[in-house]
Amino acid sequence: MIRNLTEQDKEHLQEALVKSGQKVTPQREAVFTVLLAERDHPTVDEVFHRAREVMPGLSLATVYNCLETFVGCGLVRQVNHERESTRYCPNLAPHAHFRDKETGQVHDIELPAEVMKSLRSILPPGFDSEVIEISFHGRAQAKESHSN
Amino acid sequence: MIRNLTEQDKEHLQEALVKSGQKVTPQREAVFTVLLAERDHPTVDEVFHRAREVMPGLSLATVYNCLETFVGCGLVRQVNHERESTRYCPNLAPHAHFRDKETGQVHDIELPAEVMKSLRSILPPGFDSEVIEISFHGRAQAKESHSN
DNA sequence: TTGCGGATTAGACTCATTCTAACTGATTAG
């Protein structure tokens, strides 16, 4: 169910943490493992329950802390749709999100550099944007999910 | 401060409400007036306080109700940025939002049809989107706000 | 050993939003 981190994933985690002056801990490894295992944009609660299967003592507070830490050092992105619970995404490539009206599932949508550029170009002079969030809402044909 | 609704605005309000089987009420007029008076994407609380100046007995619950009604009949859009309080926007033209990192102010960004089209085009087959939300976050040079 | 500082933890707290149940007031039916 929850595969272990590859050596490469471990390095990725360690490098990002150390670079921002923080430590690799068992809890952080567990939470990161959960995020990489199933890239379905889980909520904090979902991460919590999944991580507990492998580390039963883990607390919800720590899951919040770990995720905040990861966001802070650029390991994951937060994903919000309206006022629903925040979800987390370890996909670092520029991408948009598509939320299925029926299932609630969130899908990644690749974002070509050319589209990014045309988006930046609509900003009037004086506006300088660091982050652009794009989210779609609609129906997606059921297409069995990659078990990764 | 809070200009009254023009005849045209009143018709717009009435038509949208009646079309979805609802009534024009003094509270709804007051809330709508507030939204049109200052197009700064106010939160519910801001709408509440502004509307109270002209209708002191108005309740917060009613402001929530009115805004939900307006969203339901397409008179205004909800605007969310991360998990901040929901804001409301009466601009019905397709547009994106730019949130100023420093001031928190939200600005409308016109969205050319051509950009919308290129966005739709990045959806893989099987994905059908009704709503596309685009939001920028960064710095905007202070440029005195139009007093409308 | 002991001390330090970051990390973890349980539980209290916040606060935007939603829910509930009583009330109001306009309209309709008898």
Next chain:
DNA sequence: CTAATCAGTTAGAATGAGTCTAATCCGCAA
């Protein structure tokens, strides 16, 4: 005219995601 109806309004309670607090825990270094 009453009375029934019904959408809308209202105050206040409840909800729940997220944040905060204060007490440990623990690896490391003096």
